[in-house]
Amino acid sequence: MANEEHSETEPETKTGTKTKPAEPVDDLVATRHAVTVDGQELRYTATTGRIVLREEVLTDGTFDGLKPKAEVFLTAYTLDDADAGSRPVTFAFNGGPGSSSIWLHLGLLGPRRVVSGDAGELAPPPYSIVDNAETLLKYSDVVFVDPVSTGFSRAAEGEKPGDYHGFTRDLESVGEVIRLWTSRNGRWMSPKFLAGESYGTTRAAGLAAHLQQRYGMYLNGVMLISAVLEFGTLDFSPGNDLPYTLFLPSYAAIAHYHGLVPDRSLEEVLADAERFAAGRYPNALAQGNRIPADYRxxxxxxxxxxxxxxxxxxxRVNLRIEHMRFFGELLRSRRQTVGRLDGRFTGWGADYGSETPDRDPSMNAITGPYAAALNHYVRVELGYENDLPYEVLHWDAASNWSFKEFEGKQIMVADKLAEAMRVNPHLKVHVASGYYDGATPYFATEHTLARLQIPAELATNIETKYYPAGHMMYVHEQSRIQQAADLGSFITNSANR
Structure with missing residues (x-):
C-alpha cells in the first residue's frame, strides 16, 4: 500500500522463519479535473505517486533480473484528448540540492497554486489553494519530479540514500524517470522541455547533455529559472574576487527597494551598478594593496x-562585501535582516550584533504556505495517501551533496549546456532572473552566458527575462503573471511544430 513504510525487520512466519519482503511497486493514482484558462475549460488528468527505478543485475556477465534501487515521487498533468505527437511535455524540478519540486509545482506551473502572500503582506495560516489560471498546462503537459530523498521519494530498501546525493547519480536517476515516463506514456515524438530552478538549472543543463548521450533524447527547450551554471561566480572563497563584483547589482537593487538609494529609478541604479561592477570595481580589487589611496x-x-x-x-571589509554579511548589515540600524532568496523580505534576528542572519526571512515566509498546501492537495484533491513525511527540503542531502566529479576543478555545467546546444542546434534556452535574488544574482548569470562556448549563430537560441522579484520570482504577483506568459511563449515558439 502507498501509505505503508518499509518495515525495519522482515516479517516472520509461524515457524519463526523470515519471509522475503515484497518488492516495491508503482503506486500511481489518477484523478480527473478541469481548470478555466482564458475563458476556456481545460480538462486534464493528474497522475501522482511513486514509480520504482530498477537496475539490471548481472551474474557472471549474464542478465539475472532487475533490482529496485529507488522509489521516485512524481505528479504528471496531461491534457485530456490531446494529440500526443504534437502536445509538448515539460519535466520540472527545483534544486537545493535537496529540494522537492513543491515551489514550481504550487507557485507557478501547476493547475492549482498556493496563496502565500508577498513581502510585507504575508498570508496567515492555514493558507489557501486556488485554481491557477496561468498554469503551464495551457501550453504543455507537465511532470513534476522529486529527486531521491525529497518529497515522498526514497532510496529502495537496502540502498543508501546518500548514494543519490551527488551530481552524477542525481542526473542518472532523474534522467531515468524522464525516460520511463516518456516511454510508458508514448511521448517520444512529443516536443520535450526541461524546467529547473536554482540547482535545478544545474541539473537541467546536465540533463540536456545526459539525455542526448545516454538515450538519444534530444530536447526542444530548457527553461532555467534563477540559474547557477558556474559555481565559481557564487563562491566567496579567499582569492576569488569574482562574486564581489557579480553580486553588486543585486545589492544595489535590494538597497534601492528598502529606500537606501533614493531619488533614482531601479533601472538607473542597476545600470550604474553594472557599469561599476564591470569596470573600475574589479580593476580596484585586482590591484590589491597596490591601489592608490585616492582610487580606493x-x-x-x-x-x-x-x-x-x-x-x-x-x-573595514576591504572593499569586499560578502553576501551573507550584506543581508545582516543592510538594515542593522532598523534591527532587521533581509532575505537571501528574496531581498524584498525582512525579518528579525535573535542577536543584532551577529555578523550574519541566523535565518532567511524570505525562506521562512514561504515554507509554511507551500508545505500546508502540498500536504493537503496530494491527499485530499489528488487522492494519494502516504504516511511518510513530505520532505520539502532535505537538509542532510543539501549539506552533504557530493561534487566528487569536479575534484580539483571548478563546479560548472555551462560546458554541458553548450555541448548540448552544439549537438542539437534546435535546442532553445530560456533564462529567468529576479533583480532581488541574493542567491543566484542575475549579473552572475549574464557573466556565464556571455562566455558560453557556442557559435555565434546559436546565440539567438537563448532568451533572457528579468523580473522585479527574487529567486522565486512568482511569489510577486505581477512577476508571476508575466513569467507564466513568457514561459508559454517560449514553449510555443520552441516546439518546432
Whole structure:
C-alpha cells in the first residue's frame, strides 16, 4: 500500500522463519479535473505517486533480473484528448540540492497554486489553494519530479540514500524517470522541455547533455529559472574576487527597494551598478594593496552610494562585501535582516550584533504556505495517501551533496549546456532572473552566458527575462503573471511544430 513504510525487520512466519519482503511497486493514482484558462475549460488528468527505478543485475556477465534501487515521487498533468505527437511535455524540478519540486509545482506551473502572500503582506495560516489560471498546462503537459530523498521519494530498501546525493547519480536517476515516463506514456515524438530552478538549472543543463548521450533524447527547450551554471561566480572563497563584483547589482537593487538609494529609478541604479561592477570595481580589487589611496577612497564612496552600506563598513571589509554579511548589515540600524532568496523580505534576528542572519526571512515566509498546501492537495484533491513525511527540503542531502566529479576543478555545467546546444542546434534556452535574488544574482548569470562556448549563430537560441522579484520570482504577483506568459511563449515558439 502507498501509505505503508518499509518495515525495519522482515516479517516472520509461524515457524519463526523470515519471509522475503515484497518488492516495491508503482503506486500511481489518477484523478480527473478541469481548470478555466482564458475563458476556456481545460480538462486534464493528474497522475501522482511513486514509480520504482530498477537496475539490471548481472551474474557472471549474464542478465539475472532487475533490482529496485529507488522509489521516485512524481505528479504528471496531461491534457485530456490531446494529440500526443504534437502536445509538448515539460519535466520540472527545483534544486537545493535537496529540494522537492513543491515551489514550481504550487507557485507557478501547476493547475492549482498556493496563496502565500508577498513581502510585507504575508498570508496567515492555514493558507489557501486556488485554481491557477496561468498554469503551464495551457501550453504543455507537465511532470513534476522529486529527486531521491525529497518529497515522498526514497532510496529502495537496502540502498543508501546518500548514494543519490551527488551530481552524477542525481542526473542518472532523474534522467531515468524522464525516460520511463516518456516511454510508458508514448511521448517520444512529443516536443520535450526541461524546467529547473536554482540547482535545478544545474541539473537541467546536465540533463540536456545526459539525455542526448545516454538515450538519444534530444530536447526542444530548457527553461532555467534563477540559474547557477558556474559555481565559481557564487563562491566567496579567499582569492576569488569574482562574486564581489557579480553580486553588486543585486545589492544595489535590494538597497534601492528598502529606500537606501533614493531619488533614482531601479533601472538607473542597476545600470550604474553594472557599469561599476564591470569596470573600475574589479580593476580596484585586482590591484590589491597596490591601489592608490585616492582610487580606493573613490571605490569606497561609490560602493556606499550603490549598496546603502556605510563607507566605514566598506573600508573595514576591504572593499569586499560578502553576501551573507550584506543581508545582516543592510538594515542593522532598523534591527532587521533581509532575505537571501528574496531581498524584498525582512525579518528579525535573535542577536543584532551577529555578523550574519541566523535565518532567511524570505525562506521562512514561504515554507509554511507551500508545505500546508502540498500536504493537503496530494491527499485530499489528488487522492494519494502516504504516511511518510513530505520532505520539502532535505537538509542532510543539501549539506552533504557530493561534487566528487569536479575534484580539483571548478563546479560548472555551462560546458554541458553548450555541448548540448552544439549537438542539437534546435535546442532553445530560456533564462529567468529576479533583480532581488541574493542567491543566484542575475549579473552572475549574464557573466556565464556571455562566455558560453557556442557559435555565434546559436546565440539567438537563448532568451533572457528579468523580473522585479527574487529567486522565486512568482511569489510577486505581477512577476508571476508575466513569467507564466513568457514561459508559454517560449514553449510555443520552441516546439518546432
Amino acid at each position: 577612497a573613490e571605490v569606497v564612496s561609490r560602493l556606499a552610494a550603490l549598496t546603502g552600506l556605510s563607507e566605514d563598513y566598506i573600508d
